[in-house]
Amino acid sequence: MKPISKAELWATTCFQCHGAEGQSAGGAIPPLAGYPADIMAQQLKAIKAGTRPSTIMKRHLMGYSDADIDAIATYLGSLKP
Numbered sequence: 001m002k003p004i005s006k007a008e009l010w011a012t013t014c015f016q017c018h019g020a021e022g023q024s025a026g027g028a029i030p031p032l033a034g035y036p037a038d039i040m041a042q043q044l045k046a047i048k049a050g051t052r053p054s055t056i057m058k059r060h061l062m063g064y065s066d067a068d069i070d071a072i073a074t075y076l077g078s079l080k081p
């Protein structure tokens with residue numbers, strides 16, 4: 001069996017709130033599967049920098065570098081919505 005990538009591992013931390021495999025029902029917590037990677041990376045970096053408002057996401061993102069965020073966004077964007 002192929003070991004999972006770092007991006008896949010990190011993405012599992014998102015699924016607790018955003019729904020298994022990134023398929024949430026929507027609303028305030030958007031589904032992540034198939035989310036355009038460039039837009040997600042832009043939004044997450046702005047949240048981390050504090051220029052885009054959020055409640056919980058900023059705290060969650062503090063542990064990730066910009067390169068980590070790019071990897072997570074690319075992986076999630078590649079999932080089938």
Ligand code: HEC
Nearest residue numbers: 013014016017028029030040043054055056057058060072
């Ligand atoms: C503890 C619950 C929780 C976890 C874990 C979580 N999120 Fe979120 N996410 C939220 C909530 C709540 C919002 C709505 C914005 C806010 O209030 O922070 C949100 C919003 C978002 C948005 C929309 C941002 C925007 O600017 O519109 C994206 C994209 C996102 N999350 C991606 C992720 C990714 C990727 C991960 C994993 C690295 C993750 N989330 C982990 C709860 C969570």
